[in-house]
Amino acid sequence: MRFTDLDGEAGQAKLASTVLPRTPRTILFLPGESHFTAAESRGFAHVDTWVFDLDNTLYPSDAMVWPQVDERITLYVMRLYGLDGLSARALQKHFYHRYGTTLKALMLEENIDPHDFLDFAHDIDHSTISLDPALGDAIERLPGRKLILTNGSRRHAENVARKIGILDHFEDVFDIADAQFVPKPERSTYERFLERHGVDPRRAVLFEDIARNLAVPHEIGMGTVLVVPRTLDPFREAFEQEAVHEAHIDHITNDLAGFLSERVLPEMR
Numbered sequence: 001m002r003f004t005d006l007d008g009e010a011g012q013a014k015l016a017s018t019v020l021p022r023t024p025r026t027i028l029f030l031p032g033e034s035h036f037t038a039a040e041s042r043g044f045a046h047v048d049t050w051v052f053d054l055d056n057t058l059y060p061s062d063a064m065v066w067p068q069v070d071e072r073i074t075l076y077v078m079r080l081y082g083l084d085g086l087s088a089r090a091l092q093k094h095f096y097h098r099y100g101t102t103l104k105a106l107m108l109e110e111n112i113d114p115h116d117f118l119d120f121a122h123d124i125d126h127s128t129i130s131l132d133p134a135l136g137d138a139i140e141r142l143p144g145r146k147l148i149l150t151n152g153s154r155r156h157a158e159n160v161a162r163k164i165g166i167l168d169h170f171e172d173v174f175d176i177a178d179a180q181f182v183p184k185p186e187r188s189t190y191e192r193f194l195e196r197h198g199v200d201p202r203r204a205v206l207f208e209d210i211a212r213n214l215a216v217p218h219e220i221g222m223g224t225v226l227v228v229p230r231t232l233d234p235f236r237e238a239f240e241q242e243a244v245h246e247a248h249i250d251h252i253t254n255d256l257a258g259f260l261s262e263r264v265l266p267e268m269r
């Protein structure tokens, strides 16, 4: 049974039995299923530009990239304020919830140099990242342009994508500096991205691991795919990882390479 087969009353009853009674709803993938498609979603045949977030989207959370970046940011906050680790951690979480990113908070409150911050935060060990030939093959076979849209730095995106073995498939990276240090989900960042790369949002789709970062893209006509972890990642906020079906999410998957080859590529022939 697939979620897309759940039309009509019988289907709705089956769906209700698989959805937790809470708001927002959490989709429980059925055994053997990795993908969910909303009934009203458009397919992919019209798409000519494929846009991917980087962190926790193009690599799985067990690649241990984000925990390292997160720890470097804590270290930066410790040094800047002369705090112990626990206090810095608390402050960092406060910044994240209040400003969206610690970088934005520190630029506004402490006037730090964003380039210094990004170099420091992304100075990580890349040996934990594995080649992903299945993902590389699927991305290569997507017809059209492929771009990375990240709240991190270009150098970080290039280093990570190179290790996954997918960098050469991308035309360019639009990073947080290109966004004038205004992170997703701010509307101006998506608009700047579309303008810079001459992308028609109605012919583009965005793959992203944070649900709220898909709201503006959906509003401006992009297709939206939420990429969730297969198991809950203890290093990240729970709200970032829920397989939440909201109106602005067209598809949900916990297996990006599988989604591209099983759901997207068959439509492109």
Ligand SMILES: [Mg+2]
Residues within 6 Å of the ligand: 053, 054, 055, 056, 057, 208, 209, 210
């Ligand atoms: Mg991400």
